[in-house]
Amino acid sequence: MKKWLFIIVFAAVLLLAGIWIGRTDSSYPFMRWFSQNPWGYRMGNMMQGNRLYLNDQVTSSENIGNQTARSLRQAKIDRGKSTITYSHNQVNLIIQSGTGKNDGKFVIDNMANPTIYIPENAFVTLQFDNQDKDVPHGFEVTTAVPPYDQMAMMDGAAVGNSIIPPLPEAHNQQYPVGQTAFRFNRPGQYYYICQYPGHAAKGMYGKMIVE
Ligand SMILES: [Cu+2]
Secondary structure: OHHHHHHHHHHHHHHHHHHHHHHHOOOOHHHHHHHOOHHHHHHHHHHOOOOOEEEEEEEOHHHHHHHHHHHHOOEEEEOOOOEEEEOOOEEEEEEEEOOHHHOOOEEEOOEEOOEEEEOOOOEEEEEEEOOOOOOOEEEEEEOOOOOOOOOHHHOOOEOOOOOEEEEOOOEOOEEEEEEEEEEOOOOEEEEEEOOOOOOOOOOOEEEEEEO
């Protein structure tokens, strides 16, 4: 009897420790699995008090590369048309702010502002990383269509929970990370934009098609 109690308490402590560590390290394998399935995401969200962005969370280009490769294994890519098509009902998007020739754009695996196809009713988990050393960047999916004005976040309606508030600039090749998850209520054409003032107006947006 006592032995069982000990095992249960021990398991609970391990689980809580895993969640706690995972809060600040998205490369921690348990947390990665945990945050990438709907049940785990909701649990994590509940325990973290619904914080969309963890101030102290950063990642490396190696992590981003691995996560992007894993994500794109589930997608069909057409580089000529710059489209990424997902067909599973669980979609894990890994998106960065661009640098160099892709400065002021969103980037997935060197594609600038790709058009992303997502199945209707898919549960979308999203990780956005700011690789830009000079400017904050954010992310949201909106019903507003381009061209955008300075305050693009005031146009149209954001898809619930798709918003990642602007993340601070990158330092020492450590990239701030924002994570969230959402579902589309209805099929249609959406846009993902950077809501930092002026960025969407200058072309930091891409199309998201839900069908
Ligand atoms: Cu931006």
